[in-house]
Amino acid sequence: MFKLSCALLVDDDQTTNYLNQLLLKRLNVTDKLLVALNGAEALQQLQLHSQNASEDQPILVLLDVKMPVMNGFEFLEAYDQLPLxxxxxxxxxxxxxxxxxxxxxxxxxxxxxxxxxxPLTKEKVDTILRTHLDRQLPGE
Incomplete structure (x- = not known):
């Protein structure tokens, strides 16, 4: 399997982010893992890491629905307007x-x-990789 160059976790819950980071690192899914605590931070991360179509651009965004500041639905509306x-x-x-x-x-x-x-699980990560990225977990 080829690892993803970058993924972005977006969740306001620190424990969820911590557990998801542990899972993705253990599964060796990505070279770089970014974390945002709400939709507004996620937009900033995407703009920062997507300039000039660099390798740092997140390929996978795991987005929570309910968050303060900017929820998942609001994020998607703003994301749609981004010229990435x-x-x-x-x-x-x-x-x-x-x-x-x-x-x-x-x-x-x-x-x-x-x-x-x-919660995110090994099986769910594998399903995402297989379905959307034509990849699979190592040893699967």
Whole structure:
């Protein structure tokens, strides 16, 4: 498997970020892992690391739905307006704790690659890699 050059975790919960970082590092999925605590920080990270279509551009964004400052839905609206050089190469997967039919319906209408129920697991990471990035975990 070729590792991702960069991934971005976006979640306001420090524990969730810590656990997701541990999981992704243990699975050896990416060379560089960025973390943002809300949608506004995530936009700043994307702008900073996506200049000139550099290798530092996150290829995978794991985005929480409910966050203060700027939630996942607001992030997607602002993201849609960003003039990033290689925006089509970025895969956004939303992570949620709610599988309420109303929330699922709203998520299905978004311009994202998909959504998953928290917590992130090895199996879910492998599914994301296989489905959206034509990759798989080492030894799988």
């Amino acid at each position: 050089p290689r925006k089509e190469a970025i895969i956004i997967v939303m992570l949620t704790t709610s599988l309420h039919p109303q929330d699922v319906s709203r998520l299905e209408k978004l311009p994202i690659a998909g959504f998953l129920n928290k």
